[in-house]
Amino acid sequence: MMPTVSDICTKEIVSINIKSTISDAIKLMTEKNVRSVLITEEDCKNYFIFTTNNAIEYKIKNLSLDTKLNELNLPKIQKIDANVSVLEITNKDDLISEYFIVLDQGKVVGILSQTDIINNIDPQMLLQKQTISSIMLQYTVQTVYENEATINAIKIMKNEDVDSVIIIDDERKPLGIFTTKDFLNIVSETADFTLPIKKYMSSPLETLPKDVKIYEALRFIRTKHFKRLIVTDENDKIAGVITQQELLRLINNKWMEVIRDRGLELSKINDELMKKTSLLEATASQDFLTKLYNRRKFDTLLQYEIEQINRYQGREMSMIIIDIDNFKSINDTYGHDVGDEILKELAEILTKLSRNSDVVSRWGGEEFALNLTHTAIEDALFVAEKLRATIERHTFSNNLKITCSFGVSQFRTTDKANDLFKRADKALYEAKNTGKNKVVLERL
Incomplete structure (x- = not known):
């Protein structure tokens, strides 16, 4: 019989009030030897998680340890009924979330994590x-x-x-x-x-x-x-x-095999698991905010294209690196929510103005990367200038205007993937330091 969430969740919960400080949370985590603590509101309507990753983020940002937890933009935890089976929870769209709060008739009885699932699977x-x-x-x-x-x-x-x-x-x-x-x-x-x-x-x-x-x-x-x-x-x-x-993905695949053997009785769950597998594969390749390819997927596709060029000869390929000018001031002035909306709108512009054969990705932060297949650097320059002008004319969220700087490079037969990127990145650096809102080509 498939275990329920209540059977496998962690019932020894380490919690702290949302009005406590970052310092209080870190001390509690160290004292209890845990990587996360549950954050509760007084009315218990919402629950949040503070993890070691949050602590790292705030250290890099030099945020004061005396900052209250309710001043942070911490993610809410999804609530899960204690009687849901482990198999059912793998069909939920947000399985990629690391934690779930487990409720039994409205009362918190535990926290479910990927670790709990791992620790309760029979090898x-x-x-x-x-x-x-x-x-x-x-x-x-x-x-x-x-x-x-x-x-x-x-x-x-x-x-x-x-x-x-x-x-x-x-x-x-x-x-x-x-x-x-x-x-x-x-x-x-x-x-x-x-x-x-x-x-x-x-x-x-x-x-x-x-x-x-x-x-x-x-x-x-x-x-x-x-x-x-x-x-x-x-x-x-x-x-x-x-x-x-x-x-967990491997386990999910194994469960699908078991379900297929059980026949028509569980055919509906089997279909859901198939969809879940596709979702997990897509999620692993996708930037959460912009829905573009993430850096890892971009690197994989770029390496594949280089192998094709080396195999068939005669093909051309160019890369464009894009960086939003003065993006930090936007976040500082209007907040990260507005900054996130601008990133999403820019991703839409880049997608709409790209060919189906081009690879558009969020490289990280406010940087984006485009891999233009079958494209010489002269044509890539035209594409970059078109993108630059379109972005400059576009009115973004909060009636804001932004500009971007561009670095462009072309693949050479002696290149590795990193060489192509380095030249584009160097050209971008020159664009940022010579006035911004411009396109600069690589220097060989």
Whole structure:
């Protein structure tokens, strides 16, 4: 029988009132050895979560630890009935959310997280012949050299949207790991963030070989209470990272197989699970705010296009990097909600003025990237100028006018993906520093 949410949720809730400070929340998390606390309002209408990721964000922004929690833009937690089955909750559109508040007849009885789901899955349900390398994420692990300043590692975690970085020596051999939990421990002690990251890393680094079976990896993550697995190759070099999110997707696929075997009785749930799988795949490739491709998906498609160029010869490709001019002043003056609306409207403009074959993505913050296939740099210049003029004429939310700066580069046969980006980014930097609201071509 499929367990219910009430069966698997965490019932020992660590909570704090919304009128408390960031400092109070961090002290409580450190004292209770948890990565998140439930924030409650006095009328109990809404619930919020304060996590280690929030603590990192406010540290980078130099926000005072005396700031009240009710002054922060914390996300509300979705409420889930305690009697809902674990299978049903995987069909909800916001499974990507990390936490749910569990209610039984209106009373809070627990919090459900992805970790709770992981810890209550029988490993024998999963594939016992497939190795962990077959589901390993295909993107570069974020690494930091041992003598780099701690604040640099924290900024990488924030900018790359990861909850850990691997610490390496000069020979790129792994020495340890720095996670959001490590950050939480040191921020509560007001540590010196200019010191080398090796002072605060956790070591030795516990890893698994890429040929380990998936069910063994699940046992490992349950025993160690890790949020991620670090996977190594045959030379003991880091091969990649697998998060709990990836394991949940694997479990979801396995459940679909079980349901198909049970026949017509559960055909409706089976259809919903199919839709859920497609949604998860789309979500992994999509920027949450603008609905454009995210940076990881852009990198994947760019690498594919480069392989096609190298294979078939004669193709051309250009890249445009776009940055909103003076965007910080918009957020400071009108607030982040208005800033978010501008980002969404700009994403619509970029999409409407692009071809179906072009790849439009949000690169990060107020930066966007366009990969123009079968396009020489002269044509990319025309596209960039058209975009620049359209944006300048457009009236955005709150009756605001904005401008953007553009950097343009063209792929060369000796290029790697990063070379193409670096030249476009350098051209963008020149545009920003020579008056803004202009298009600058790469300099070879």
